[in-house]
Amino acid sequence: MIPSDKGADIPNTEDLTRSTPSNPENGLSQTLRLVLQELNLFYSRDVSGLCLLYDLLHSPWLQALLKVYDSLQEFKGKKLLPATSRAQALSHEVVEVLHAAPGSPETQELRQILQAPHFEALLRAHDTVAQRDFEPLLPPLPDNIPEGEEAMRIVCLVKNQQPLGATIKRHEMTGDLLVARVIRGGLAERSGLLYAGDKLVEVNGVAVEGLDPEQVIHILAMSRGTIMFKVVPVSDPPVNSQKMVYVRAMTEYWPQEDPTIPCTEAGLPFQKGDILQVVDQTDALWWQARKISDPGTCAGLIPSSHLLTRKRREFWWSQPYQPHTHLKSPTYKEELVGYGQKFFIAGFRRSMRLCRRKSLLPALCPGRCPRAPYEEVVRHQRHLSDTHRLIVLVGPSGVGVNELRRQLIEVNPDRFQSAVPHTTRSKKSYEVDGREYHYVSKEAFESLVCSHRMLEYGEYKGHFYGTSMDAVQAVLNEGKICVMDLEPQGIQVARTRELKPYVIFIKPSNLSSMKQSRKNAKIITDYFVDMKFKDEDLQEMEDLAQKMETQFGQFFDHVIVNDILQDACAQLVSAVQKAQEEPQWVPATWVSSETGS
Numbered sequence: 219m220i221p222s223d224k225g226a227d228i229p230n231t232e233d234l235t236r237s238t239p240s241n242p243e244n245g246l247s248q249t250l251r252l253v254l255q256e257l258n259l260f261y262s263r264d265v266s267g268l269c270l271l272y273d274l275l276h277s278p279w280l281q282a283l284l285k286v287y288d289s290l291q292e293f294k295g296k297k298l299l300p301a302t303s304r305a306q307a308l309s310h311e312v313v314e315v316l317h318a319a320p321g322s323p324e325t326q327e328l329r330q331i332l333q334a335p336h337f338e339a340l341l342r343a344h345d346t347v348a349q350r351d352f353e354p355l356l357p358p359l360p361d362n363i364p365e366g367e368e369a370m371r372i373v374c375l376v377k378n379q380q381p382l383g384a385t386i387k388r389h390e391m392t393g394d395l396l397v398a399r400v401i402r403g404g405l406a407e408r409s410g411l412l413y414a415g416d417k418l419v420e421v422n423g424v425a426v427e428g429l430d431p432e433q434v435i436h437i438l439a440m441s442r443g444t445i446m447f448k449v450v451p452v453s454d455p456p457v458n459s460q461k462m463v464y465v466r467a468m469t470e471y472w473p474q475e476d477p478t479i480p481c482t483e484a485g486l487p488f489q490k491g492d493i494l495q496v497v498d499q500t501d502a503l504w505w506q507a508r509k510i511s512d513p514g515t516c517a518g519l520i521p522s523s524h525l526l527t528r529k530r531r532e533f534w535w536s537q538p539y540q541p542h543t544h545l546k547s548p549t550y551k552e553e554l555v556g557y558g559q560k561f562f563i564a565g566f567r568r569s570m571r572l573c574r575r576k577s578l579l580p581a582l583c584p585g586r587c588p589r590a591p592y593e594e595v596v597r598h599q600r601h602l603s604d605t606h607r608l609i610v611l612v613g614p615s616g617v618g619v620n621e622l623r624r625q626l627i628e629v630n631p632d633r634f635q636s637a638v639p640h641t642t643r644s645k646k647s648y649e650v651d652g653r654e655y656h657y658v659s660k661e662a663f664e665s666l667v668c669s670h671r672m673l674e675y676g677e678y679k680g681h682f683y684g685t686s687m688d689a690v691q692a693v694l695n696e697g698k699i700c701v702m703d704l705e706p707q708g709i710q711v712a713r714t715r716e717l718k719p720y721v722i723f724i725k726p727s728n729l730s731s732m733k734q735s736r737k738n739a740k741i742i743t744d745y746f747v748d749m750k751f752k753d754e755d756l757q758e759m760e761d762l763a764q765k766m767e768t769q770f771g772q773f774f775d776h777v778i779v780n781d782i783l784q785d786a787c788a789q790l791v792s793a794v795q796k797a798q799e800e801p802q803w804v805p806a807t808w809v810s811s812e813t814g815s
């Protein structure tokens with residue numbers, strides 16, 4: 219042992235070897251202190267190579283880490299015992315006393331804390347654990363189990379708030395009542411004692427032979443506390459070895475409206491855009507899934523991809539033909555030049571916006587043949603070295619898509635940028651190629667369209683206008699975030715693994731708020747300059763927003779209600795940041811090793 223030159227109290231080696239986890243001062247941090255003191259001597263004598271070690275051992279983070287380690291060591295050996303098993307009752311007594319006590323701010327605060335529902339729940343949970351009062355006790359097994367019935371299984375389940383999670387059916391040939399399916403996450407599945415195919419013999423002591431499934435369900439519904447099944451186990455219990463899959467619902471589904479579902483109560487309703495965790499695909503027709511927004515719940519039945527595709531096709535063919543509906547009447551107005559802004563922003567030309575409304579892409583057409591009902595998705599976090607995700611803003615005309623886009627770019631023009639559109643019209647004297655537009659020939663434009671390089675395009679006053687994928691990619695390649703607005707029917711074209719668009723739907727608020735907030739706002743129309751919003755414009759905006767949500771809601775990653783402009787803008791900034799920096803659900807094909815979109 220090297221003596222300390224600072225005269226610090228150093229315990230002898232024996233003390234060190236006697237360090238116990240129950241005394242953190244005698245643990246690793248103490249050892250470290252001693253090492254440091256010894257190193258100090260070498261350090262002051264400039265012994266080579268020790269400086270590094272000295273600095274390392276001196277670093278506050280290492281010391282903090284070791285303190286944590288010591289504390290954990292101390293707790294490891296301890297058996298924690300509750301100080302009381304009636305904490306909740308004690309808390310009530312304290313509240314009573316506080317009621318009688320003079321009302322200082324401190325007593326008032328303490329009373330509020332003790333009476334807060336979450337605090338009460340915490341104490342209740344504490345007492346339950348302290349009293350080891352975990353489960354209701356199961357009744358003993360009946361003594362009168364007949365001999366020779368070793369193939370029978372008796373299953374006792376304690377009924378709670380959760381569904382039993384099993385469906386039953388009659389076997390078509392034998393007439394036996396069988397467990398048809400066991401729903402994942404339900405009581406039956408968690409017991410591990412009931413399997414699809416088990417033959418029901420008795421329920422709560424009642425023989426089920428000759429009963430209808432409905433009568434059995436009635437017995438189950440009426441029973442309180444525990445339910446006892448006597449079953450003949452299926453010889454080969456099914457094993458679910460499939461991997462968990464996540465899908466985005468591209469359509470909606472309402473079990474109550476589906477007469478073909480095997481059990482309506484077990485159905486899982488979902489809406490477009492919901493992310494579903496598919497937990498069981500053993501049945502080719504009916505899968506089991508739960509919504510990721512309700513992770514702890516029992517799964518429900520959903521039609522398999524194949525079945526839902528078939529149902530949607532049948533429904534589609536049964537509908538009368540619906541012609542395409544355009545968003546606005548195709549009247550023309552002179553083009554305004556986008557000067558008068560504080561700085562130049564591409565992609566905000568009136569001509570571009572007006573031609574977009576008469577886009578050559580398929581217009582809103584409720585009668586289009588349905589695509590795959592589910593899209594497999596994965597949770598994806600953009601890597602820092604990847605290009606940013608394209609930000610797409612969608613919304614009914616006049617809702618404020620361009621206003622928000624402009625404001626976002628103004629917040630940080632070095633970070634956010636629009637793509638420069640293409641046009642076939644000739645360049646004006648004050649314009650610069652590649653700034654306002656990329657000026658191209660009609661043939662070049664058509665070639666971009668034919669090679670599917672145009673995200674959107676349209677015609678205005680005999681000229682083509684459009685935004686190409688390459689123009690967007692150019693912004694992204696500069697390390698910037700490209701922000702563009704699209705008509706909703708263009709979203710699918712933009713959904714590629716290269717652009718990984720994050721789609722934000724800008725939605726109008728209710729009519730009365732809109733009337734108030736849009737009092738001084740100006741609408742861009744084909745026929746008047748700076749026209750104010752009329753009531754029918756606002757109504758039309760609301761109707762169109764609803765249609766867009768119904769038809770394209772599955773593609774919206776985020777929705778912003780544009781009521782107070784500043785709030786909507788702040789929400790937009792935060793949504794864009796999250797899109798780039800936090801994990802998001804994206805189509806699995808965007809991140810798989812295969813190529814394609």
Ligand SMILES: Nc1ncnc2c1ncn2[C@@H]1O[C@H](COP(=O)(O)OP(=O)(O)OP(=O)(O)O)[C@@H](O)[C@H]1O
Pocket residue numbers: 571613614615616617618619620621622735736738739740741742780781782783784786
């Ligand atoms: N939250 C808001 N409060 C008040 N005025 C708003 C708000 N949002 C947008 N505006 C105004 O409403 C008008 C229309 O907005 P904007 O031009 O952005 O609509 P748009 O959705 O891009 O539709 P279009 O492309 O048809 O013009 C503009 O005058 C804009 O300043």
